[in-house]
Amino acid sequence: MNGNSLDSRASVSVLLASPVEEDHSSLREILARSPWRLIETRTCQGALTLIKRHGVTVVICEKTLPDGNWRTLLGATADMPQRPQIIVTSRLADHHLWVDVLELGGYDLLMTPFDPTEVSRVVSMALFSSRRAHTQRAASSGTAA
Numbered sequence: 001m002n003g004n005s006l007d008s009r010a011s012v013s014v015l016l017a018s019p020v021e022e023d024h025s026s027l028r029e030i031l032a033r034s035p036w037r038l039i040e041t042r043t044c045q046g047a048l049t050l051i052k053r054h055g056v057t058v059v060i061c062e063k064t065l066p067d068g069n070w071r072t073l074l075g076a077t078a079d080m081p082q083r084p085q086i087i088v089t090s091r092l093a094d095h096h097l098w099v100d101v102l103e104l105g106g107y108d109l110l111m112t113p114f115d116p117t118e119v120s121r122v123v124s125m126a127l128f129s130s131r132r133a134h135t136q137r138a139a140s141s142g143t144a145a
Helices: 003-010 021-032 044-054 070-077 095-103 116-141
Strands: 013-017 037-041 058-062 085-090 108-111
Touching: 013 021, 013 044, 021 037, 021 116, 037 044, 044 058, 044 070, 058 070, 058 116, 070 085, 085 095, 085 116, 095 108, 108 116
Parallel strands: 013 037, 013 058, 058 085, 085 108
Antiparallel strands: none
16 A cells, blocks of 8 residues: 555544444544544534535444434435445344445444444445545546546
């Protein structure tokens, strides 16, 4: 990996939207060892504000928030030119939730408590997917990525 790749990763923000304090402390610890910057909120409205303010690429969202849920965020970000990848979290292994997330345009489902290896894998793949989509949009519009 060259220095430019690392530099571009270092500017990436990952947003955690969860009312669960354990999720915040766990993700802080996991991402402290990564090149990504963690931004935190506990509400849908807070998440939407931070997405717009920071150009967040990846959102890790608890399935239920005090003022909405992951579907609320997915709908509110659907028309954004740089729509973030939405990763939903749940304490229960729920195949139906995973299918809903994928069918409605979310990126993936992460189980909590967080497994550091799985968090790194899923966030890395979401970032790759986001960059690929951005490059494809730029190519189809005739602009440089």
